[in-house]
Amino acid sequence: MSIHNQQTKLTIGLFGFGVVGESLYKVLAHTPSLNAQIKKVCIRHPHKKRNAPAELFTTDAALLLNDPEINVIVELIDDPVAAYYIVITALTGGKAVVSANKKLIAENMETLIGLQQQYNVPFLYEAACCASIPVIRNLEEYYDNDLLQGISGIVNGSTNYILTKVTEEKITFATALQQAQAEGFAESNPALDVNGIDAVNKLAILLTHAYGIIVSPSDLIHTGIQNLDENDARFATEKGFDIKLVAKACKQQDGTIAAFVLPQFVAKADQLSTVRNEYNGVVIESSLADKQFFYGKGAGGFPTASAVLSDLSALRYNYRYEYKKLNYQAPASLTTECYLKVCIRFRGILHVPQDRFDSILEWSCNRNHCHVTGILPLSQLTNSDWWKQPGISILLYPDGIFENYEPQRETSDQNLGFVEQLAEAE
């Protein structure tokens, strides 16, 4: 009972046969209906034992890239330089490309969009953002810029696993990180996850599909959980909050977008609070559909292969991202013209840079640290990294973004009192 005649048969050249590559191979074997076939797999180490017929493998990339029968390149390798070469060569050669490489995509978005246009080929990468959660496709399809109020996402499974363990099991960050590594949720070099680099790469990709903004991830305000400690976890628990590392984009009244990756207090009633361990979750708010929440595994072989599979399925009917928000007469732009309610922990009262706060609302200090809750212009986090220094942690409050903030005289007086009172404690 087939009703589709224009289906493209997919002949795949696969780069990489690691966890995701092998998962994809297995899954394709179980989905004959997709009518997709892996013709050749390019690997780096020819002598490694593989769970697939030997004749499938080659170490010669050109064998895949120059094969006219191969119409889709699936790129699932670790090496960013090689990945870039493969993707560019495939696109310029008129082949469709599917990739899960968020770093590659985020850092080269403009080039990659240009190539898709110039060579009229699709480049899909649903797996690059929250793996099994179809967030890119949904942002493309469902939300016009005008209607999209904001996105809040837990987009990195390793850090979420660590934060869950620290807050629920009261273990230290160091122990939790070890556990995450033991369970395979964190890289042996976990810096990219822990410092928020992975999350900000994903945020950059989301911004393109949500608002038509192309931005280098390194230009986005971001930090990870590297400076959080048990004092912060205790502080959150006392306030009744969870701590999550959240990638956020939030539309202001003038249409500009405030965007950043910061650790955040999350209220128990917030959907993001239900995202535990290595799972990911994204809340999308729009004036149309109200609030939507997508939850699923954000990493791992099969969840990532699942997203690659959905891209392959979409290629059969010639789906491509339209990047339609880039074509708007007045495309959205980023802003730092807003204010954050944050809790910042310093080593002691003398380390608090009071002049950076618009006002200080609450503080608590002891010999070892000083938690300051205050209002900070977002611009205070741009082009400076005082707030990322060792010993300093930052946590955004729930609903802690304000377009306007009028500091009150009383509050300023209070600041004065705060410093005078507590300088002695040092």
Added chain:
Amino acid sequence: MSIHNQQTKLTIGLFGFGVVGESLYKVLAHTPSLNAQIKKVCIRHPHKKRNAPAELFTTDAALLLNDPEINVIVELIDDPVAAYYIVITALTGGKAVVSANKKLIAENMETLIGLQQQYNVPFLYEAACCASIPVIRNLEEYYDNDLLQGISGIVNGSTNYILTKVTEEKITFATALQQAQAEGFAESNPALDVNGIDAVNKLAILLTHAYGIIVSPSDLIHTGIQNLDENDARFATEKGFDIKLVAKACKQQDGTIAAFVLPQFVAKADQLSTVRNEYNGVVIESSLADKQFFYGKGAGGFPTASAVLSDLSALRYNYRYEYKKLNYQAPASLTTECYLKVCIRFRGILHVPQDRFDSILEWSCNRNHCHVTGILPLSQLTNSDWWKQPGISILLYPDGIFENYEPQRETSDQNLGFVEQLAEAE
């Protein structure tokens, strides 16, 4: 920076200008990028005041259906007979159709699929299931039959609103229903929602896209919340559960599918427990992506219009449902060869049909009612409605579906004891 050349321009003929129709009209005015235009709106009452130019409206359906320039019919009317005529006429006339009419679709699935094939036209209805939640598209794209373990969904907002109020605010079902009606979440005749008819229509649609099963909704085991009362709510609270009306499909080891709509106890840790008030939520379990959860508004003008909008967006690149699971060599089929752990409330001990249970695990009775927890073959709910009679309520336990169940002699003895002990209480 446009990379898509094959886009189809959409010229829309809209049937219905109620809450959803008007929302769609407003939203299209805010999304010029969609390149879709409503040419004419067919309404029933020409003299009703409308928030749109008078020349847009007509009462003559033929004016839309025969207009060669109109290439999409959007059907958003209440009248099921008229809706059927419109959809059939449009499809046979070679026009694409978008509809939100779950009853129409569920009851005529086979015919509608046949027409799409015969006339080579797409018919999309994302809005028919959970409105703003893109569940149909995701089942089509993401989950191959082999990989899809099960679906559990809260797919009816009115009943979920009532259940939330009853369990959280301890009000009666009758009061909660009145509130739902006052807030516009329930129809003035709420029977279709409350009795589970709306939910089972949606389940039938989900079964087609999840497993390639075409089934008349009336042939699916279903009930609603009509017989639940405050005793059930109290019982659930004591056990630490919420109560939700859940549409469920669950794959057995032999590949057959157990499917039904029943009220269910839901553990607090279950994602479905976070779905409150008029929201909808669907958990999809697959061996590939593990567990995914989609959450959003399942009804209302803008959320429904949002789903219609996504269908229109998809039509531009000639997307259509493939119903690929219908083409499997061995398509899935429904089964009643499994067992449920349920709690059934009867008016009194003498009303308990013991022979229907495989075993009784627990019971508690007083003068007014008798809660019996036991194991019931699913076949006991087929082709009989003893369990839907006034005074009898049924609630499925969490993880309460078993492929096999071996009744134990001790348990049978216990049953005997149970009856003897409690007959006196009557």
